[in-house]
Amino acid sequence: MRVAMGLSLGEVEREARAVEFYNILSSFDFMSSTPTLFNSGTTRPQLSSCYLTTVDDDLAGIYDAIKENALLSKYAGGLGNDWTPVRSMGSHIKGTNGKSQGVVPFLKVVNDTAVAVNQGGKRKGAVCAYLETWHMDIEEFLELRKNTGDDRRRTHDMNTANWIPDLFMKRVMQNEQWTLFTPSEVPDLHDLYGEPFEQAYTRYEQKALAGDIKLFKQLPATQIWRKMLSMLFETGHPWITFKDPCNIRSPQQHIGAVHSSNLCTEITLNTSESEIAVCNLGSVNLVAHLKDGKLDHEKLKRTISTAMRMLDNVVDINFYAVGKARNSNLKHRPVGMGMMGFQDCLHEMNIPYGSDEAVTFADESTEAVCYYAYWSSTNLAEERGRYSTFDGSLWSKGILPIDSIELLEQQRGGYLEVDRKTSLDWGLLRDRIQSVGMRNSNCVAIAPTATIANIIGVSASIEPTYQNLYVKSNLSGEFTVTNGYLVNDLKKRGLWDDVMISDLKYFDGALSKIDRVPQELRSVYATAFEMDPVWLVECASRRQKWIDQAQSLNIYMAGVSGKKLDDIYKLAWHRGLKTTYYLRTMGATSAEKSTVAAGQLNAVSSSMDTVEPSFCAIDDPECEACQ
Numbered sequence: 001m002r003v004a005m006g007l008s009l010g011e012v013e014r015e016a017r018a019v020e021f022y023n024i025l026s027s028f029d030f031m032s033s034t035p036t037l038f039n040s041g042t043t044r045p046q047l048s049s050c051y052l053t054t055v056d057d058d059l060a061g062i063y064d065a066i067k068e069n070a071l072l073s074k075y076a077g078g079l080g081n082d083w084t085p086v087r088s089m090g091s092h093i094k095g096t097n098g099k100s101q102g103v104v105p106f107l108k109v110v111n112d113t114a115v116a117v118n119q120g121g122k123r124k125g126a127v128c129a130y131l132e133t134w135h136m137d138i139e140e141f142l143e144l145r146k147n148t149g150d151d152r153r154r155t156h157d158m159n160t161a162n163w164i165p166d167l168f169m170k171r172v173m174q175n176e177q178w179t180l181f182t183p184s185e186v187p188d189l190h191d192l193y194g195e196p197f198e199q200a201y202t203r204y205e206q207k208a209l210a211g212d213i214k215l216f217k218q219l220p221a222t223q224i225w226r227k228m229l230s231m232l233f234e235t236g237h238p239w240i241t242f243k244d245p246c247n248i249r250s251p252q253q254h255i256g257a258v259h260s261s262n263l264c265t266e267i268t269l270n271t272s273e274s275e276i277a278v279c280n281l282g283s284v285n286l287v288a289h290l291k292d293g294k295l296d297h298e299k300l301k302r303t304i305s306t307a308m309r310m311l312d313n314v315v316d317i318n319f320y321a322v323g324k325a326r327n328s329n330l331k332h333r334p335v336g337m338g339m340m341g342f343q344d345c346l347h348e349m350n351i352p353y354g355s356d357e358a359v360t361f362a363d364e365s366t367e368a369v370c371y372y373a374y375w376s377s378t379n380l381a382e383e384r385g386r387y388s389t390f391d392g393s394l395w396s397k398g399i400l401p402i403d404s405i406e407l408l409e410q411q412r413g414g415y416l417e418v419d420r421k422t423s424l425d426w427g428l429l430r431d432r433i434q435s436v437g438m439r440n441s442n443c444v445a446i447a448p449t450a451t452i453a454n455i456i457g458v459s460a461s462i463e464p465t466y467q468n469l470y471v472k473s474n475l476s477g478e479f480t481v482t483n484g485y486l487v488n489d490l491k492k493r494g495l496w497d498d499v500m501i502s503d504l505k506y507f508d509g510a511l512s513k514i515d516r517v518p519q520e521l522r523s524v525y526a527t528a529f530e531m532d533p534v535w536l537v538e539c540a541s542r543r544q545k546w547i548d549q550a551q552s553l554n555i556y557m558a559g560v561s562g563k564k565l566d567d568i569y570k571l572a573w574h575r576g577l578k579t580t581y582y583l584r585t586m587g588a589t590s591a592e593k594s595t596v597a598a599g600q601l602n603a604v605s606s607s608m609d610t611v612e613p614s615f616c617a618i619d620d621p622e623c624e625a626c627q
Contacts, residue, residue, distance in 0.1 A: 006041030046075035078263035088136030111155035128159035130260035145235035171221035178221035287341035308376035311335035336445030341458035363542035386437030446551035468509035528556035541575035
C-alpha cells in the first residue's frame, strides 16, 4: 500500500489510483522493481533501477563521473558507465606533454567506489564498465576480472562488458585484421554506428598505415574474439553486447547514440556529456495471465495499462541525485516493462524449454506484452501529452521495433536471420502512434527480476530452471527450495518417495540420470545445464524482434569448449540479439554427497503435502528446521 500510494501522489484521483495500483501489486499480477519497493512513499523516493553515463576524456570529467556513480549508488541505483571516450595508455596529454595511463587505473577507482558506497545501505554497490572493441586498452580491459596478475590493475567487485561493432564481427567471420586506436586520435568513432562507422573506421586504418596516425595496433580479429570468449569462460566477464543493433533499432537515434547498456544489459538508451540515461523498471507476472493453458489477453492488457501508468508516474515523482539524470528522464520519459515467470508458464503448459513450442510461446507472449505496452503509452500520450523528443523518432516515422529489423539488415549487409511473423494488428497501432504519439521514448526491457520474482514466488525473468532442488541462504537462515510443479507431477505418477528424494539430492535436482522418471518429465523439467543453449538464443531472438530495448539473457552451458562458445555467441549475433548477460558454466567439481538423517536441516520429507506450483521454500510443520 505504501508503494501504491507513493506512485499515485501526482494523480488527480489519488485514492482511486492508489487502490488500482495496490490491486495489481498485491495480487502479484505486476511487481515494481526493487528500488521502487524500497523507496516509494519515502522522503527521498529514488525509484529508478538503472543509470547509464558517458565518461568525458579529461580529468575533471572522469572524477565527475565517479562522483555521479557514488551519488546514484547511494540512493539504490545500478550503474552502466561508457568508458570508450577516455584515451588509451600511451596517448599524448597536451596539458602536461606527458603520456596517459589509460582507462584501467580509473576503473580500479570505480571498483573501490562501488564497494565504499553501496546501494542505500541495503544492497552492494553495482556498476558495469563498457569499452568498445577498437579501443587500444581492450586487451587489458578483458583481463580486469582475472584472479592473477597485478592486483592494482584488477577490478574484482565490478562488472565489465564489451561494446562490439558489427564490423568487428564481420572481420571475425572473414578472418581479417582488426586495428586498435586511441579515441583521442579517432574521436568520431564513439558516436558512429552502421555504415558511417565502417567508412570512418576503414579511413582511419588507411591513415594509420600511411603514418598519419601514430598510436595504433593491428592484429587478427579472431585473436581478440578468442580472448573475449576465454575470459568470459574464465571470469564470467566481460559480457558480450552488440553496438549496432542497439543503435540501428533504437527509436531515439535522431537525437544521439547508445554508448553502452546498463548493469544488467537490458537498457539501451542514449547518453552524452549532458545526459545520464535513467530507466524505471517493473515486470508483469506471465504465469498469472495464463488461462486454460493460453495467455489471457484481456487481463494482460488491463494489467499492462495500469503498470505503464505506474512506470510513467515514476518519472515525475522520482528523486534525482544528479541533475543530468533529471534532465534526460523528463525529456524522454523511458520506462522498462519486463516479464517474469516464463519457465512457470512452460511448466503449466507441459512444454520443455528446449523445444519449438517454447520458442513459439516466447514469440507470442513477448509480442502481446510489447503490443499492450506500446498501446498503453499512446493512451498516456493522448491523456498527458507526448514526450518532448518524439518528433523525428522512429515511432513518429511509423517504424516500430518489428520494422527496425529491416534497417539492421540493410546496414549489416547480411549476417542476419530473424523470424518476422506477426499475429496482432500492428498496422492499427502504427497508425495510432503516428497520429497520437508516445508518452515514453522506450517502453519494454526484460530485467533479471531476481528479487521481485522471489517475492512473488515465480521463476525469475525469462530464465530456465536452474535446479529442481537446492538450498538457499539469506539473513533468515537456510531453506530447501523445490520445484513444486515437478513434485506434483511425480506425485501424480506415484513416484514421490524417499528414494526419489535421495536421487534428486544426489544428482543436484537433475532428472536426466534418474531412470525411473519418464522421458516426458525429464524433458519438461530439464534444468538449465541439461538443455542446449541454442534454445535460449532462439527464444531470445523471438523476443528481441518486438522489444524496443533489450533483455538480460544468461547463457547456461555444460561441457564448455572453445567451439561451443564460438558457435553460441556467433549465433546470438546472427539472430539479431542486442546484448547477452552472464555465461554460466558447471563447476569442475561438486560437493561430496553424504547421508542426512530425516528431520534435520534441509531434509525433504516424502510425506509433505502438495506443494503450491511455484519455486518456494518448503514450510513443513513436521520439520524441526521450519519450526
